Amino acid sequence: MRYLKENTATRITVGPFLDKTDGITPEIALTVTACLLTFVVDDAGVPTLVLDIAPTASAGSNDMVHITSDAAGFYDLELTAANVNYTGRAMLAITDVAVHCPVFHEFQIVSANVYDSLFTDGDVLDVNTTQWLGTAAATPTTAGVPEVDVTFVSGTAQTANDNGADINTLITQIGTAGAGLTNITLANDLSATMKTSVLAEVNTAIDTAISELGVAAPTATPTIRTGMMLMYMALRNKLVVQTSGTDAIEIYNDAGTKIAAKTITDDGTDYTEAEMA
Numbered sequence: 001m002r003y004l005k006e007n008t009a010t011r012i013t014v015g016p017f018l019d020k021t022d023g024i025t026p027e028i029a030l031t032v033t034a035c036l037l038t039f040v041v042d043d044a045g046v047p048t049l050v051l052d053i054a055p056t057a058s059a060g061s062n063d064m065v066h067i068t069s070d071a072a073g074f075y076d077l078e079l080t081a082a083n084v085n086y087t088g089r090a091m092l093a094i095t096d097v098a099v100h101c102p103v104f105h106e107f108q109i110v111s112a113n114v115y116d117s118l119f120t121d122g123d124v125l126d127v128n129t130t131q132w133l134g135t136a137a138a139t140p141t142t143a144g145v146p147e148v149d150v151t152f153v154s155g156t157a158q159t160a161n162d163n164g165a166d167i168n169t170l171i172t173q174i175g176t177a178g179a180g181l182t183n184i185t186l187a188n189d190l191s192a193t194m195k196t197s198v199l200a201e202v203n204t205a206i207d208t209a210i211s212e213l214g215v216a217a218p219t220a221t222p223t224i225r226t227g228m229m230l231m232y233m234a235l236r237n238k239l240v241v242q243t244s245g246t247d248a249i250e251i252y253n254d255a256g257t258k259i260a261a262k263t264i265t266d267d268g269t270d271y272t273e274a275e276m277a
Contacts, residue, residue: 004107005115007085009078014064014092016073017100026073027100032057032064035096039079041109042089050083055094064094073100084109156193215259217277233259249273 004010019025032055039051055064055077064077077094084090090107116123129137129146138147151157190198213229222230230251238252248264263274 002105002107003115003119004079004084004090004109006087006109006111007081008112008115009081010084011076011078012105013067014075014077014094014105015103017075017094017103018073020097020100023101026071028066028071028073030066030075030096030099032075034099035064035094037062037064037077038093038095039083040091041084041086043086044088048086050086050090087111156191212253213259215257217275218260230260249276251276 002012004012017027017030019027035055037051037053037055038049041048041050051062053062055062057063057065060078061080062078062083064075067074067076087109090109092105092107094103110118113123113126117125131137140147210225210229212233213226218230219226233253234251237254238256240247240250240252242248242264244264244266246263247258247261249262250258251260253259260276262276265272265274
């Protein structure tokens with residue numbers, strides 16, 4: 001089986017042509033105009049006779065010439081765009097009962113998109129989504145971007161409001177201290193299953209342990225995690241407080257290493273704590 005491109009002129013190899021007397025001797029000098037060229041296409045499932053002519057030797061629509069230097073009996077045959085302006089199976093027969101054995105070839109004529117995608121790297125196969133289970137797919141608002149309509153989540157049917165558009169309203173308050181997120185209030189745009197999943201993920205994040213700070217001057221723009229850890233270390237670990245002097249206030253880590261300190265001055269009028277270093 002060979003493939004032809006719909007409505008596109010082409011040249012194909014035909015043969016081998018073998019002597020009709022012994023069936024093995026290649027015919028390399030045929031009088032091609034004495035041959036009968038028959039080309040039949042199953043167009044839409046109906047056999048259609050496209051060609052039933054003698055090939056031409058030159059300057060014609062269906063020239064057939066021996067391939068230069070070939071010794072096996074192969075010929076170069078021209079087919080016009082009109083000859084292959086179909087899609088479907090095709091049969092080609094070339095006969096000359098007085099000279100050579102019949103030659104048969106079978107083809108599949110495919111659309112330009114399919115042919116170029118499979119054989120020339122000149123296109124991509126058309127895989128447009130046109131239907132979902134027999135129903136036409138919705139036309140997207142923006143070309144190339146599919147419309148997303150989440151009607152089921154984890155197998156659970158969603159109502160119109162379950163497709164929540166504003167994720168910023170997902171969390172509106174945090175539960176009481178020590179209760180994790182048990183009392184969190186979520187936007188009504190989410191289903192019960194989705195709310196449960198979000199609560200579980202946030203609780204997991206909150207319950208993840210964080211590391212102590214290293215020896216360094218606290219930055220003026222800390223992350224929430226860093227700021228909370230500095231306060232926690234000051235409350236939990238060793239803390240040295242003197243009335244005045246360099247490193248009068250010292251914060252230590254769990255291993256007993258000083259990580260930051262403040263200088264205190266008191267001139268009897270003003271009590272001043274310097275920036276932590």
